[in-house]
Amino acid sequence: MQTKVNITPAKKLLSLPTYVFAELDEWKEEERAKGVDLIDLGIGNPDGATPAPVVEAAVKSLQNVKNHGYPDFKGKIELRQGISEWLHKKYGIDINPKDEIQTLIGAKEGLAHLALAFTDPGDINIVPDPYYPVLSRGTWVASGDVYHVKLEEKNDFLPDLDSIPEEIAQKAKIFFVNYPNNPTAGVATLEFFKKLVDYCKKYNILLCSDLAYTEITFDGYKPPSVFQVEGAKDVAIEFYSFSKTYNMAGWRIGFAVGNKDIIKTLYNVKTNMDYGTCSVIQDAALAALNMPSSYSEEITGNYQRRRDFMIEGLNNLGWNLKKTRSTMYLWLQVPDGYDSKSWCRHVLEKTGVVFTPGIAFGKYSDNYFRVSIVQPDEKLYEALDRLEKANIRFV
Ligand SMILES: Cc1ncc(COP(=O)(O)O)c(C=O)c1O
Structure with a gap:
């Protein structure tokens, strides 16, 4: 006979706010199950090989x-x-x-x-x-x-x-x-x-x-x-x-x-x-x-190129992004009528493009979302194309 035990995790763990990245994983699973070919710009995982x-x-x-x-x-x-x-x-x-x-x-x-x-x-x-x-x-x-x-x-x-x-x-x-x-x-x-x-x-x-x-x-x-x-x-x-x-x-x-x-x-x-x-x-x-600095210059050069065409593409869709000087992230405002989760869910369902809701980064960030430029150029261009075709814009 199986003994029923009730071992609860520590209260400090139970009281942590939900980890939005875990929720994002569930959304992605649901879309994949429908056969959607996702372009994941939600993660911060570098896409290149170690030198x-x-x-x-x-x-x-x-x-x-x-x-x-x-x-x-x-x-x-x-x-x-x-x-x-x-x-x-x-x-x-x-x-x-x-x-x-x-x-x-x-x-x-x-x-x-x-x-x-x-x-x-x-x-x-x-x-x-x-x-x-x-x-x-x-x-x-x-x-x-x-x-x-x-x-x-x-x-x-x-x-x-x-x-x-x-x-x-x-x-x-x-x-x-x-x-x-x-x-x-x-x-x-x-x-x-x-x-x-x-x-x-x-x-x-x-x-x-x-x-x-x-x-x-x-x-x-x-x-x-x-x-x-x-x-x-x-x-x-x-x-x-x-x-x-x-x-x-x-x-x-x-x-x-x-x-x-x-x-x-x-x-x-x-x-x-x-x-x-x-x-x-x-x-x-x-x-x-x-290593010679040429190795890290190649890595940052890739991000810089992506930053340039992604900012241009997103600004063509109505955002007003300034050139960033660092990181592989773009931080964008959510259009009126949405909070950060409902916006990212909407974009995901319309386009298969994954963004991270700002709320994942704190309570003051529910009117922003994060775009990670950690996919090869052709995937990023395709993401811009899908957004445009689905009329995803900042209005
Ligand atoms: C601000 C910041 N600090 C630290 C880390 C984690 O770095 P590491 O992979 O060395 O644990 C990350 C990873 O995304 C990060 O964004």
Whole structure:
């Protein structure tokens, strides 16, 4: 006889808002079942192959028996040295490979564990909205609360620090920011980072900068690192990812750099929860950092070309998009008469083109939707064609 048990998940999991991406998957399933040939512009998964030197380094590393055991918790010193040199070359910043770098199983893992490392039940973390989901969900899973600062187009999608109530600033533990930004494609100036560093120092807040899109930039634009601000190391940590820069989303590797006490606390959580990044993947990542820049230029060149014809095509359908300077995302307004979900569902049913509803990125984003330019050019052209034929326009 089967024993009936009732084991409920933790309340903090049950109380999380629905993960809209899971709902989106259900819609896609329904359309596929009807035989619709979908063009998925909903995902943020790079569509290109990992560059050959990275794959070759991984194959070689896999044959080395030394890499078959548990990896070093912090990451191999060779990789940490490589990261430090790469950061110096890119941003002119000095990061000590010994105690100011932590390798990660992707930036997402590190961001979630950072929230866990510093958030007690009832603590408040500040997150600009719209946001990459883990920036808020990490805090909720750690039983903390999130104060969302609304990002608005009129402020170039930068948070208005003066709008944050004094009692929130006094209580906040972590201020998460992500520039270049997913989903808005907004970018931060060094001036903004200076203000934010001062703000976090004034209120004793840990500043967490997510720089996952630092290399996906167009027209020569170079995003700042928070560590280009003097004294930022007193309060800040910054997250980097190999996923987008080198088409390595499936390899799961990223890193965090910054204040050594913050890095040590993150390390502390990780030693309790995981074993770090597979050594083979670390060797591959080091090869990626050492590749000639022509490889990443090819990747960003593809996105830049797509950005150009997609913005032109969407503007011909009535939108009024400005040229983005970074990321593989376009952030568009939903036409009147729809919210973001009903709009994306409508487009999907009429055209088979998948967009992500803005509500997936926060409560303030229900009048926007995100278009990811992560399909080959011909698919993107076909998507524009389908939209036009179905009279999908911004009116
Ligand atoms: C803003 C942002 N940060 C972090 C990540 C995750 O990076 P990783 O693949 O290194 O975990 C993503 C992935 O889409 C992202 O959009």
